[in-house]
Structure formats: structure tokens, C-alpha cells
Amino acid sequence: MHIDLEQSKATVHTIRKASTNNTFGSRQLKNHSMELQNSTLGSSFILVGILNDSGFPELLCATVTVLYMLALTSNGLLLLAITMEARLHVPLYLLLGQLSLMDLLFTSVVTPKVLADFLRRENTISFGGCALQMFLALTMGSAEDLLLAFMAYDRFVAICHPLKYMTLMSPRVCWLMVATSWILASLVALGHTMYTMHLPFCMSWEIRHLLCEIPPLLKLACGDTSRYELIIYVTGVTFLLLPISAIVASYTLILFTVLRMPSNEGRKKALVTCSSHLTVVGMFYGAATFMYVLPSSFHSPKQDNIISIFYTIVTPALNPLIYSLRNKEVMGALRRVLGKYRLLVHSTL
Structure with missing residues (x-):
């Protein structure tokens, strides 16, 4: 016991x-x-962009610098002309001004960081900086995505229904389009950024990409991300393929209307304008579709780096040249605004 x-x-x-x-x-x-x-939360990522993978990094750096300066100058001048000239306060130029603002912000979120990192030989970005860059890039890219579709609708109404233009494209409708682009884009960007940055990263801290974006970050995440990749695919289809469908439908109807025009000169002018617009649209949507809709097995990190150059640097530099600065009305307004500025400077001196 x-x-x-x-x-x-x-x-x-x-x-x-x-x-x-x-x-x-x-x-x-x-x-x-x-x-x-x-x-x-206190760690830093390492961005291995296209300048690091290029065989001629100095030449590529100079090219990127020239494109960035071109984007700043052309978009800045266009915004100045549209803001200061009362004759350009119409729906068409209001949408073009918003496009220039988005391009200016989009390329400024990415390009200065890329150039500064290359010159300093330091490619790190903080966790918070990565989250902020992702949110801003997603917001600008998604907003421009929607705005390009609204701009195609604007051209459709102007060419196919000119007598109803001021009714269908009233200032209220125009501002509603702008607000819809910004609000929807920022909400989607906020949701994706918060979810992506809360994933546990254990594979590596090296992002083989030009900027902090969702697809390259998912390759660093621990665990199964297939469900979230499906959500990204659905979002990509919604934000890319639906606007593309609207743009294709609008320009198809525009083409039929243009071909019935009696004037050869008017027909030629409309065709040149539409083809240049579709070139930029194809570059932007093609690059974004390649990045966010195609499965990652269909493209390599180096291809992603090259493609990202198009929608973050090349397209913002070309948009003002193709959409606006070849327009006689815009150039005339710009000359008047710059002339007033010169007179003001001379009178001050």
C-alpha cells in the first residue's frame, strides 16, 4: 500500500x-x-530588376532616364495646357488630363527608385516601402485600365453619335467615370496589397522584378497560394479583359462609321488617330495581361522584367505624344499658355 x-x-x-x-x-x-x-515586418526586400540582369546596364539606364524625362515633360505640359486653357475644359480633354496624371504618378512610383538603386548600387526596399509601392502601382495601373475603356466610349459617342455627345458625355457623366476609375482601382489595390503583404515569406527576400508586384512576391511565399492565385486571375480577367472588350467594341463601331464617311481626308485622319490609340492600348493591355492573366509557368522572371518596362515607363512616355501633343488644338492651347507665362516672367523682371 x-x-x-x-x-x-x-x-x-x-x-x-x-x-x-x-x-x-x-x-x-x-x-x-x-x-x-x-x-x-522590419526586414527589407532586394529588387533584382532589369538593369541588374541586362548585358548593357549603362545603356539601358540612359534609355530609361530619357523615357522618364520624356514622360515627365510631355505629361506635365499636357496637364498644364488642359488646366490653364478654358477651351480645353471639355469631356475629351478632362479624360486626357486624368490619363496624364495617372501616367505621371505611375512612372514616378517606379522609375526614380530603379535609377537611384542602380546609381547607388543598392537594391533594397523596406517592407513598408514595398507595400506602398505595390498599392500605388496597382492603383494607377487599374485606374488607367478603366479610364482607357471610358476614353474609347467617349470617342465612340463623338464619332458615331455626335448630336448626342453633350447629353451622353455631360460633365456629370465624365466626372462619374473619373471617380469610378479612381475609387474602384484604389479599393482593389488596397485589398490585394493587404492580403499579399500578410503572407509569410520564407523562400527568399530577393524579388526578381522591376518593382514590388503580386506575381513575383507569391513566388517567395510559404505554403499553398493556389487559391489566392485564382482570385488574382479572376480579378485580372475582370479588370483587363472586360475593358479590352469594351474598347474593341467601341473601335469596331467607330471603324464602320469612319468607312462610311464621304470625305477621304476625314476618313484617313480618323483611321490614323484610331490606329495610334489602339497601338498604345495594345501595349498597355498586352503587357498587363501577360503579367496578371497568364499563369506564371508561361513566363520567366526576365520576361516579366522586360514586360513591366512597357506599362511602367514606355507607355506613360508615349501616351501624351500619341493622344494629345499631335493635336493642333492642344498645341495651340499650350503655345498660348506658355506665351502668357513668358509675358508674366518678363513683366516681373
Whole structure:
């Protein structure tokens, strides 16, 4: 009996000790998890962009610099002309002004960082900086995506239904299009950014891409991301293929109307304008579709780097030249605005 009592006490002591050890182990695991989370939030990513993978990085850097300066100058001049000239306060130029603003912000989110990193030989970006860059890039890209579809509708109404233009494209409708583009884009960008940046990253901290975007970051995430990749695919189809369908439908109807025009000169002018617009649209949507709709197995990180150059740097530089600065009305307004500025400077001096 005495032996049984001693054995019982020993068993109870062992159970209590095991329980204490388990509690201590749980606390250690919890503390380790918290430390891992804190280190993740305080860590930096390494951006390995196209300048790092290029065989001629200096030449490519100079090209990117020229394109960025061209984007800043052309978009800035267009915004100045549209803002200062009362004759351009119409729906067409309001939408063009918003496109220039988006292009200006979009390329400025990415390009200065790329050039500064190359010159300093430092490619790091903080966790918070990566999240901010992702949110801004997604917002500008998605907003421009929607705005290009609204601009195609504007051209459809102007060419196919000119008598109803001021009714169908009233200032209220125009501002509603602009607000829809910005609000929907920012909401979608916020949701994707928050979810992506809360994923655990354990594979590597090296992003083989020009900027912080969802597809290259998913390659660094731990665990199964297939469900989230499906969500990204559905979002990509919604934000890319639906506007593309609207643009193709609008320009197809425009083409039928233009071909029935009696004037050869008017027909030629309309065809040149539409073809140049579709060239830029094809570059922007083609690059974005390649990045967000095609499965990652169909493209390599180097291809992603090259494609990202088009919609972050090349397209913002070309949009004002193709859409506006060849327009005689815009150039006339720009000359008047710059002439007023020169007179103001001379009178001040």
C-alpha cells in the first residue's frame, strides 16, 4: 500500500512537470512566432530588376532616364495646357488630363527608385516601402485600365453619335467615370496589397522584378497560394479583359462609321488617330495581361522584367505624344499658355 501511494505521488509529479514543460514550450513557440513576425515586418526586400540582369546596364539606364524625362515633360505640359486653357475644359480633354496624371504618378512610383538603386548600387526596399509601392502601382495601373475603356466610349459617342455627345458625355457623366476609375482601382489595390503583404515569406527576400508586384512576391511565399492565385486571375480577367472588350467594341463601331464617311481626308485622319490609340492600348493591355492573366509557368522572371518596362515607363512616355501633343488644338492651347507665362516672367523682371 505504501509503495502504491509513493508511485501515485511520483506519477502526479511527472504529470505536473510535463504540463509545466508544455506550457513553457507553448510560450516559447508563441514568442518565436512573434519574433518571426516582427523580423518580417522590419526586414527589407532586394529588387533584382532589369538593369541588374541586362548585358548593357549603362545603356539601358540612359534609355530609361530619357523615357522618364520624356514622360515627365510631355505629361506635365499636357496637364498644364488642359488646366490653364478654358477651351480645353471639355469631356475629351478632362479624360486626357486624368490619363496624364495617372501616367505621371505611375512612372514616378517606379522609375526614380530603379535609377537611384542602380546609381547607388543598392537594391533594397523596406517592407513598408514595398507595400506602398505595390498599392500605388496597382492603383494607377487599374485606374488607367478603366479610364482607357471610358476614353474609347467617349470617342465612340463623338464619332458615331455626335448630336448626342453633350447629353451622353455631360460633365456629370465624365466626372462619374473619373471617380469610378479612381475609387474602384484604389479599393482593389488596397485589398490585394493587404492580403499579399500578410503572407509569410520564407523562400527568399530577393524579388526578381522591376518593382514590388503580386506575381513575383507569391513566388517567395510559404505554403499553398493556389487559391489566392485564382482570385488574382479572376480579378485580372475582370479588370483587363472586360475593358479590352469594351474598347474593341467601341473601335469596331467607330471603324464602320469612319468607312462610311464621304470625305477621304476625314476618313484617313480618323483611321490614323484610331490606329495610334489602339497601338498604345495594345501595349498597355498586352503587357498587363501577360503579367496578371497568364499563369506564371508561361513566363520567366526576365520576361516579366522586360514586360513591366512597357506599362511602367514606355507607355506613360508615349501616351501624351500619341493622344494629345499631335493635336493642333492642344498645341495651340499650350503655345498660348506658355506665351502668357513668358509675358508674366518678363513683366516681373
